[in-house]
Amino acid sequence: MFAYLVRRLFLMLVTLFGISVVIFFLLRIVPGNIVDILFAAAGYVDPADKANLEKELGIDQPLIVQYWHWISGFLRGDFGYSYVSEKPALQEILPRIPITARLAGLALLFSASIGIPLGVISAVKQGTRLDYGLRVVSLSGLSLPSFWLGLLILTASVAMFGQMPIFNPNPQTWLEAFATYAVPAAAVGFRSAALTMRITRSSMLEVLRQDYIRTARAKGASDAAVNYQHALKNAILPVITVIGIEAAFLIGGLIVTETVFNIPGVARFLVEAIRWRDYPIVQNLVMLIAVVVVSANFIVDMLYAVFDPRIRYTD
């Protein structure tokens, strides 16, 4: 197990190194840099001013030098300065992380707490009206884009109540915090919940057909015991995998949701930073996200062993 852990950690480092190279060079391949954008916005370009600004920002140096400056800084925890705001990149990124983390956490919680029970119900009640109803809900969850759902929620709340949930950066109470995050989390988590529901349902259906479930029923175990203790425990593995993968993909949905609900999180910030070609923000933020995703994958793999005693990692 220890050797396996060491090998996985080494592979994680190799993956992160590869990601750093890809991020850095992809960003440089995209046409235009911050200086081009600033001058494009100004509607003129003075070659001398442009050269001065490129020198000031260090983007006139050879790419390999720029890469070394960045990656060595990243490893030291020195994220450099945002080209746009001229503030330390870390100072710009850090306050936004908890906002997105809370939103993502709540969305995943929403996804699991809605998706798993409804998936179980749908499987247990297979072929009933309830099953069909839940399947329609899950299908709509997969079909509705989160930006559309978000706008629908906002429009409906304004039209019906004359009110609109708007982001409160400093909630004073739990209730305020919940009011701030619940609606956008539901909007972004609806798709994940639908996916979780579908996976839970199909996984449960497969397990419910197994011999040991029949045996459990024959021994007189209650429905609840059969469904939740025997079946769900064995059906949960693919669900965990999906939730883990969804955690990684959530950033895509969050970009849109943060824009629609005007939440100043890292997801929207990342898109803005890409628009400005604010390399220090984009590179460091993507690396941080990569670290989270790679770590999440690692944790999911480890959770397999916790949930399924048959899985034991060895050399």
Next chain:
Amino acid sequence: MRSVWALAVVAALSVLTASTTTLAGEPKQGGILRIYHRDSPANASILEGATYSVNVPFMGVFNNLVIYDQHKAQNSPDSIKPELAESWSWSGDNKKLTFKLRQGVKWHDGKPFTSADVKCSFDLLMGKSQQKLRQNPRKTWYEQVNDVTPNGDFEVSFDLKRPQPSLLAMLASGYTPVYPCHVSPAEMRTHPIGTGPFKFVEFKANESIKLARNPDYWRKGLPHLDGVEYTIITNRSTAILAFVAGKFDMTFPTHITIPLLKDIKSQAPNATCVVEPTNVSTNIIVNSTAPPFDNIDIRRAMAMALDRKAFVDILFEGQADVGGTMLPPPQGIWGMPKDKLATIPGYGPDVNANREEAKKLMQKAGYGPDKHLAVKVSTRNLAEYRDPAVILIDQLKSIYIDGELDVVETANWFPKVARKDYMLGLNLTGNSVDDPDQSFYENYSCGSERNYTNYCNKEIEKLFDAQSQETDVNKRKQLVWEIDKKLQEDVARPIIFHARAGSCWQPYVKGVTIMSNSSYNGFRYEDVWMDK
């Protein structure tokens, strides 16, 4: 006797009415004006900015030497008022403009304002300072200024190479705040210090901009507001919904399109909304350095094929203006009158007749029903660029031109235009001051960096200078119309239309004036107040 009594009653009533009006209109102190902001500006430095995303939130931090009257919708030479300058005077030969400065004015950090600050600011703008602006988009405004000379602490003179009466208009623009000498341009980008009614508090990129009342403002009793807060909301639908739901007191100025204005009026019927021109023209930039548009016939044919009314009807439900380079009257001061405009090829009301003429020109150039000209119409990936580009492509079909839309990301737009890597471009040109010097020299003079098409006509250059030196407004107008007509006939940068846009605020917001011929000059907000 009866008439005396009647007179007395009328007099008493009118006094009562007047006093009631005064009481109801008495500005109240306090409150934070909440406005959504459409975009996160690159920084807080107005001198380096080239978008009203910077002007709107930060204009209140500063003062100019002179300023357009903030409560007259139409900026004009007559509406220029003193601000940091108490008065101004021209020398007899109109080559020296002297300002007497206000005394006792302090910067937000407590340091005194003097003539040295004026010199520093204009040295920065003229590129004479040791310190440099990262960008200096309006350097051309001061090309006729030889030097700015302080005469003691409270007088300053602008020495000109030749008379340029429009200098005062440039100085009155929201783009011309006076900066302090003791704060570097870099600091002004992140933490601007001004003398204005509001102090800078905080700017969080993509999040918010906060200003607070300057308690030591030199205009005693102002501002009325305790502060102004801008919440940055890039999604227009979300922003408008938040305004409708009462989360904001005001929309971002001139951010509401004409179709969206209907939504607001239906959902928030009490809101006050106005529609004004933005002095932003939608135009075509033509690459006349390469075939096929190096052929003047094809350029003229293209300009003659335009059905400007169709653009205005489709995009603005009829609420936009057709004109030449200068914003058309009545809102524009310098635009050509309708009868003169109609004499320019392509501006006549009979679109079919214009297009028949255009077809003849195309046939002369070797194109016709059996041989269409294929062109790419490049434009930025923004709705206000893409939508008219699509209509343009549709209209060009009528004269044997098959257009293909080439959407370009903002980052690549200007480099692409600069290296002449385009055939036709659908472009927007914002004029920050409704003055011919600003428009002509920036966009059409030989060698200007914003003259994207490199249009260069030495004869017209002479006329540029002639109108620029003319002190008689009526004579100057005649010259400006002549120039504008020639620019359209030369297809220098065919103007399609001048946009209009809406601004809305809640009924309790008082004292807001949206400028009718500029989107850049009306955001001091020192006497805006809230009746609640």
